[in-house]
Amino acid sequence: MSLVPFPFKSGTTPTIFERSQPGRTGTAMTRPDVPTRPLPELIPQRHLRASPPRLPEVPEHEVVRHYTEISLKNHHVDRALYPLGSCTMKHNPKVNEQLARLSGFAGLHPFTPVGAVQGALGLMYELGQLLVEIAGMDACSLQPAAGAQGELTGVLLMRAYHQSRGEAGRRRVLIPDSAHGTNPATVALAGFEVVELKSNEAGRLSVRALREALDDRVAGLMLTNPNTLGVFESAILEISELVHQAGGLMYMDGANLNALTGVARPGDMGYDIVHFNLHKTFSTPHGGGGPGAGPVAVRSHLEPFLPMPTVAADGGGYVLDWDRPLSIGRVHGFYGNFGVLVRAYTFIRMLGRSGIREMAEAAVLNNAYLSARLEERFPLPYGRGMHESVFSGTELKRRTGVKTLDVAKRLLDYGFHAPTVYFPLIVSEALMTEPTETETKEELDRYVEALLSIAAEAEEDPEIVTAAPHVTPVRRLDEGRAGRELDVRWHFPGEPREG
């Protein structure tokens, strides 16, 4: 199989600051047409800055070239498969981009009186209803800006609920050892204590370990389902019942909801709280790291505690409901990542009733196919997952000395992004792979071919793999050096480097 070099301009591109020349100007900005006065008459001199921020001085055309050039060094979904596990890198429909930019949305100031923002509030209200139906819950807040903030909201909801029942002593949150790092980080941020539960040999939460951990100090269980191994927690009904009997709440991290939409619902499984990742399941772009959106849906007993304001229907229109005395409060400066909500709403309306189920089925089909084709060469210690599978490179490493990191880097030479590697922590040399539903069989076949080709290279000529990547814009980067010799901003010539 042939390698896929990046198209143009490999190697180092100078920073935008190095393209700057004193006195050059960019896009023209507006001068005042009101009567003006000298600035020091308006703002006392002692408040004025002595020298301006050293922003670049570059003509517009050069700025466009600069960012075009560096953009070409990115792998992205519109180039080829991007199989990061639990990240759900699916196609980002282009119509969403167009609609989110409509001036009625993009230009809308958040402090506009509600009578003049009925379209925005209506969209939010309807999106909340759609999400509630998809998850089998009762109420929803769209405010959290990302999955991790949805988690924080969820844990604070647990706290508020237990406090309202005079059970403030419940400060422990149970988390399986396969969980994403944001789960324990969030619990600590909320001032709660993390209790880690071991997974069993099938990669599922051990019901025995759960029973042992449950007592009147437990606030709840955070359980991704399917979990980060892609394995469905098939004892979920028993798990929910045990947690509820012990007085705890069930929280679902919705990172992997793409496996389930229209097929099964968290609410029916006994979850009390679930967060969605609209940038995963509902196709909004990942944007090189964000923005996302992490709405949280709850069963009715938690509704009074949701962040405020919520959007409510009132007669023929919509209002913001501030009268929520039990609310955990506000988690975002305004109403969350509204522009992301517009995209997700458009997507769900286009999928509709049947599409939402076909989406999950195709995601699971794609992953099963990929798993079936690869499992002989790359074992699956916990079997085929639903929407994602976690392969292990342990055997390859033992036989050839080629590590999972090397395989990942070599995949870049073949024109693919690598899967999530070395996670979850309970699989050694893990390759956590999620193809999503928007990939064709041919694309999956190409990916399989690339991995099999890499496995063959590892046997015959391991150095070509351990020295990878070879045809990317830069070769393997020294991450250790970046941490030791910190260089986290451009230093202008003549300016001493800080220690």
Add this chain to the structure above:
Amino acid sequence: MSFLTHSEADRRQMLEAIGASGIRDLYADIPQSLILEEPLSLPEALSEWEATRLVSELAARNRDLVCFAGAGIYDHHVPAAADHILRRSEFYTAYTPYQPEVSQGTLQSIYEFQTMVCELTGLDVANASIYDGATATAEAVLMALSVTRRQEVILAGHLHPHYSQVLKTYTQGLSTSVRTLPPGAGGTVEATDLPITDATACVVVQNPNFLGLIEELGPIVERAHSEGALVICSVADPVSLALIRSPGDQGVDVVAGEGQPFGNTPNFGGPVVGLFAAREKYIRKMPGRIVGATEDAEGRRGYVLTLQTREQQIRREKATSNICTNQGLNALAATLHLALIGREGLRQVAETSVQNAHYAASRIRELEGFELLHPGTPFVREFAVRTEEDPRSILGRAIERGVLAGVRLGRFPDLGTPDGLLLAFTEKRTRAEIDLLVDTLAGG
């Protein structure tokens, strides 16, 4: 159905390779009682055109108004070239740069963003973004608690009410005590009134403050540092940083701010971009992604995510923050905007905004029934007025004339100014629009 890729023949072939007789086999691990037998109660699928029409109708139900509202979100012009580049798939369909060798575009742009944030704030180091100004402020406080191992936070003067609400949400499970110090008569903080003790972790002060007034940061920094407390400056209006002395220059330790006016439309409040910058000695306590430069195997300069041992994916419950997904594309929008307008362009935007605001203030001062809330205190491009008429009826009348006549301060009961309006001005506002605002306020 949209966006699916398989034909019936594909499905057959794939199922055969899997060894399954149907899709349902792939759901065998889910208890039968949980499998939905009926489709969800959702609307029927829409075509792309039907969805476009539906969503466009919703957008059209929002009023397009001449905007004099600010309070943390400002209506600036975004250069066409910024959105043009932002729409490149290479940027917006990529994810967090976990494989740096194929993410140099994203990584280099973040490195440039971090540099710009340092330049604006006068601080040493910056991160790759936080969700928004409110959450950046909350994260800054969490960092100060961790750095000082103290539990007391002082919110001084006119901090954006939403920022303090988010801070209280973030700290409700911790043993933090949050105290507020009301502003002095001039609307700004009196440093001598600060109840700082050796238990104080940090003082949070917004500059320009929520009412647009310029704070004297020096004395606050002096008092805080004398007790070993940090000073966090919250910047809800970063355009001001083009003209007024930077927080870093005045000794502030951390800047937590909102970057929306750079490259991001108001978006009904989100997505926007939280800025976070600090003194270098705090870098290992900072939240969020940080990009650093390094070299590749051939000695070429390149960029990677660095100091990741601070972060949740490695440190789990001991991480400095739980943040994972941030506001990457919004940070890129800010970078593009600042690169395109450059040093002189940003100064021009800031100065035009200031001139517009001061022209408006000079005219509103003359109106009967209106007075500036703090006439003696310098402001940048936003100021509060007290109105004899109920601000609700002013806002209603203005909307009929296509004008958003500011933010009603009665929205924030803690401010104690139910009769206040907060007005903000950008370079987009013309003299004719400002005159229309003034006429509308006057009831004409």
